[in-house]
Each structure stands twice: as structure tokens, then as C-alpha cells.
Amino acid sequence: MNLKHAAASHLAALLPDPFGDADRLPAMLEYPAERGRGDVAFPCFALAKAMQQSPAVIARQLAEQLNARTAHFTAHADGPYVNFAFDRAYLAPSILQAASAEQFGQSKQREGRRIVIDLSSPNIAKPFGIGHLRSTMIGNAVANLLEQTGAETVRVNHIGDWGTQFGKMIAAYLRWADESRIAELGPIKAYLELYVKFHEEAKAAPALEDEARSWFHKLETGDEQALPLWRKFVDESMQEFNKLYSRLGVRFDHVLGESFYNDKMDDVTRELEAKGLLEESDGALVVRLDEYGLPPCLIVKSDGASIYATRDLATALYRHNAMGGDELLYVVGGEQALHFRQLFLVLAKLGYAWVEQCRHISFGLMKIEGRKMSTRKGKVVFLEEVLDEAVQHALSKIEQKNPDLPDKEQVAEAIGVGAVIFADLKNTRQLEVNFSLEDIVQFDGETGPYLQYTYARTRSLLAKALAGEKAAPAGRSAGGAGTDGESADPGSTAADAAPGYSCLSSDTSWELLTALLRYPEAVSLAADKAEPSVLAKYLLELARLFNRFYTHERVLAEHAPERLAKLRLTEAAGDTIRRGLAILGIETPEQI
Numbered sequence: 001m002n003l004k005h006a007a008a009s010h011l012a013a014l015l016p017d018p019f020g021d022a023d024r025l026p027a028m029l030e031y032p033a034e035r036g037r038g039d040v041a042f043p044c045f046a047l048a049k050a051m052q053q054s055p056a057v058i059a060r061q062l063a064e065q066l067n068a069r070t071a072h073f074t075a076h077a078d079g080p081y082v083n084f085a086f087d088r089a090y091l092a093p094s095i096l097q098a099a100s101a102e103q104f105g106q107s108k109q110r111e112g113r114r115i116v117i118d119l120s121s122p123n124i125a126k127p128f129g130i131g132h133l134r135s136t137m138i139g140n141a142v143a144n145l146l147e148q149t150g151a152e153t154v155r156v157n158h159i160g161d162w163g164t165q166f167g168k169m170i171a172a173y174l175r176w177a178d179e180s181r182i183a184e185l186g187p188i189k190a191y192l193e194l195y196v197k198f199h200e201e202a203k204a205a206p207a208l209e210d211e212a213r214s215w216f217h218k219l220e221t222g223d224e225q226a227l228p229l230w231r232k233f234v235d236e237s238m239q240e241f242n243k244l245y246s247r248l249g250v251r252f253d254h255v256l257g258e259s260f261y262n263d264k265m266d267d268v269t270r271e272l273e274a275k276g277l278l279e280e281s282d283g284a285l286v287v288r289l290d291e292y293g294l295p296p297c298l299i300v301k302s303d304g305a306s307i308y309a310t311r312d313l314a315t316a317l318y319r320h321n322a323m324g325g326d327e328l329l330y331v332v333g334g335e336q337a338l339h340f341r342q343l344f345l346v347l348a349k350l351g352y353a354w355v356e357q358c359r360h361i362s363f364g365l366m367k368i369e370g371r372k373m374s375t376r377k378g379k380v381v382f383l384e385e386v387l388d389e390a391v392q393h394a395l396s397k398i399e400q401k402n403p404d405l406p407d408k409e410q411v412a413e414a415i416g417v418g419a420v421i422f423a424d425l426k427n428t429r430q431l432e433v434n435f436s437l438e439d440i441v442q443f444d445g446e447t448g449p450y451l452q453y454t455y456a457r458t459r460s461l462l463a464k465a466l467a468g469e470k471a472a473p474a475g476r477s478a479g480g481a482g483t484d485g486e487s488a489d490p491g492s493t494a495a496d497a498a499p500g501y502s503c504l505s506s507d508t509s510w511e512l513l514t515a516l517l518r519y520p521e522a523v524s525l526a527a528d529k530a531e532p533s534v535l536a537k538y539l540l541e542l543a544r545l546f547n548r549f550y551t552h553e554r555v556l557a558e559h560a561p562e563r564l565a566k567l568r569l570t571e572a573a574g575d576t577i578r579r580g581l582a583i584l585g586i587e588t589p590e591q592i
């Protein structure tokens, strides 16, 4: 329930069909941008034809009729609009009541839907770079958002553990691997060196490429020298990745390598063949996509090696059939847009109507202070190093600000990692991200630490109040902002405003209250658009309004009922920031 619904419930009975549909009406209402125009506005333009009157006349009549009903708002005609100004002191307790429920923001919109979401999906024997951070954190947030709206999610990490590059890795390893170097650098960096060396050497000695191809072929046929080496690469890489996942607080329902689909590929090729979709082209087998103006989708290479697209076809079938996915989402960088268009078109050509429920959730490149990535040349921005650096910045900030803070290291970890995640999520995902680590760990500005700091501020206010009350007990405890029996429905009739709540009628308090009430809308819109930035931006606005409230109002007021009302608002704002950040995958230390 929100103010639009409250207004709609009163308007519905006054409107002719089909406008009086209380379910559709809220979407016709607006939140006016300027103060003084009320809390919700109803534009009357669309009614003019049906009611044979000008929008302004309709607005005047509606306002009159609305005011004749006893309700907790006043209606004003403002040109072609009816503006609703709600009774602030009356609504405050029910808004706070709604916002303090642990399920605040959750809906049943996607109940019964099973959504398989492909996220993170790094490559074995390669570093976990910041590109995979985006897939991991956007994917995690999108999955959390979908769960908030009732979906059941299946989070799948599609590890890149197969392909011709493993032939190169084996060839390079057998030629040049140096155990002491591996011990010194750790396996991933050492393998990156080998991979780079392979590409350098192969320029002068093209025979190396043949050697790599033959190793990959051996691997595909289960060769007893190739297979254990490949397994070693996989195990060592997974150990490194798992360290990062635990730092990032991300979990998966399935971690399945691309190799898992090796025995499921022939079926795909046969099915394509049987449906007459395969064509030969320069010795390779392809599915033509000329009619869409796209290059053909390569299914089997001329040397018989299987490839990425074929594996993704087998994967999609598996996710739909075996995992029971009603919807398949792929959180993968924009550079693979063509791959996913081809994949979905081939599924459509195979006759699978469920391809309508497949989506590429694409995102832009991430750069840090202009550092560039190129795995082949060995220029990589390692996520681990980025996180470590951000945590260092956070630690030195804490040392300056609050040197006596207990658990400093832990708090710095939460802030540094949170800063990087928030910097990733706050912009529309399709945009390129470019930031400096120093900027994103600031406690002011549009940062994760700003939100964490704001949350900690709400906690310290509540703790102070609680300590004060212990010293001089006065009624209820501040932390127990529980039920007073008010209704969660701000439009309903309830008892008269509770004492003390009139102090929440000020503009600063009321704007914070109405912002709280918009949290469920932010969650649902972010879920619909698979766009965590909608929630991130909402939280920045909520924190801004809370901090304004904190600066303008004396939260720990003398008068006990007033203090209680303000503390409840403080607690609700803090809870909402905490819940929102948890959806984005960011921790909220109690004290900073």
C-alpha cells in the first residue's frame, strides 16, 4: 500500500468506467515534483472525453466530492489536476508500522516463477577480473530483487572450464612451467604468465598452435596426461574464486563448468540436423541467420571441435528441461550481445517458444582509474587487488575518524568491499563504469560508505536513546518500535493520531516518511527492469532525506512522545537502508 493506492481507493467510486478500476488507477496517479502541490496528483485529461467536460471542471468537481467524504486528506483542484494532501500526523504511525515489518518491500508478483540466472561465470586458469565482478554483483542483486518479488531463483555459475585455450595452457605448462615461479606468484598469476608467453611465442612459431590444438583434442578424448593437468587448473582456480565469493558474500545453487555439457552436445547437433537447420560452410557446421541480417551461428568447427555457442545451446536446454527454469537470465557483458542474439534465435528456430523468456542482462565495461584489461597481453586488473586497496583506504579513513572503533579490520573490509560493489551497482548497468578507488570510499557523496555511515548513524542514535532511557526510564524502549495496533493501510480509518506524531508533520519529516513508503515501488521497479541501480539511487535519496531530518530536527527531543516518534522514524529509515543494501549485497556494520 502506498499513497497512490490510498488516493485511488477514494477516487475509484467517483469515476466512470473504465477509469474507476481501483487496480489500474494507481498507475494514473503521479507524485508531484514540486512541494506545495500535495502528495499525489490525479491528472484529469483522460476523463474529458468520457465525462464531456474540461479537465479543469472535472478536477474541481472531484475535489469537492472527495472533500465531502470524511477522509484523512484534503483534495485541491489545481488546473486540470486534483492534488491530494494527506493528514501527516494521522498517517505517520501507519507508515512507520508498515516500514518496520521485516517483509516490507516484498511482493508476490512473481510467485510460482522459477528463474534460472547465470551469473559470475569466470574462466579457469584466468584471473578473476573486474568484468566478472560486475556479472557477479549485478547477478546477485538481480536474483535478490526477483526473490523479493516472490520468484524462486536458481543461481548458476557457468564456469569457463572448456575450450581450445586449455590446449594452449597444457602446451605452455608442459614446455615452460616452473614450480618455484608458481609457488611465488600463486597459480593464477603464474598461469597468466604462461598464457601470455604462449601467445608471444606462437607469433614466431605457428607450430605451437597446432601443438595446442592437438592437446585440446587429447583433452576432449580423455587423454591420461591432459586430463589430470586440466583438473589441476580447475581445482586451483576454484580455490581462488571461492575466496573471492566468500569476501563478496555471494553463493550459488549450482557451480557447473562448461565441460558439464560435453556429453550433451551431440544431442543438440543431431536435433539441429534433424530439424534441417545445419549447413556446411568451409568445412564447419553452422546455422544461418541471414534472414535476421546476422552472421551464422557456428556449431561445429572445421576440426570437429565443439564451441561456446553449441555449449550454450545444450546449457539452455538443460536449464529449461532439467532445472525447470520458466525464465533464463544471463548476466553477461555487452560484448557478448551478438552471441546471445544468435543463441536465442537458434532456440527459436528449433521451435522452442520458451525462448521468449530468455534474456541477456547486459552491462558495460568497468574501468578503474583508466587501468585497461587485456588477458592476452597480461594486463589485468585483479579483483582481489582492487578489493584490498579499497579496504586499505577504508581502514585509513576509520583510523582518522574513529581510531577507537572495535573490530576496525572487519568494518574496513565491509566498507571497502561495499564501496566497490556500490560503485558497480549505482549506475544504469548498460553504462560504462569508471571510478577511482579513493572517490568511492568517501563517507560523503553518492557512495556505499555514505549509506553505511547513515545506517550506523541511525543505530548510534537509537543506542544513545536506549542508554538515556536506562538512566531515566520513560515508557517504551526506543528499540522496540513495535505495533500499536495501527493499520498498515494509510488510507484506512483508524484511531486518532497517536500523541507525539504531530511532530512528524514538518516537511523534513514528512518527506522522509513518504520516501519510506516508496521503498516497495523501488524494489519492484528494480526487479522488473533487472536494474539494481534503481534501488541504489532510491537508497541514496532516502539517506539524503534522513540526514536532512537529522540535521534539522532534534531527534533526541526532551518531550518523550515526540522523541519516541522521531526515534521510530529513525529506526524505520535505518532498517530500510539495511534491507536495501542487503539486496544489493552490501553489509551494514552497526558502528563505524
Ligand code: ARG
Residues within 6 Å of the ligand: 118, 121, 122, 123, 158, 159, 160, 312, 315, 330, 332
Ligand atoms: N565465461 C564467459 C566469459 O567469461 C561467460 C559465460 C557466460 N555465460 C554463458 N552461459 N555463456 O566470457
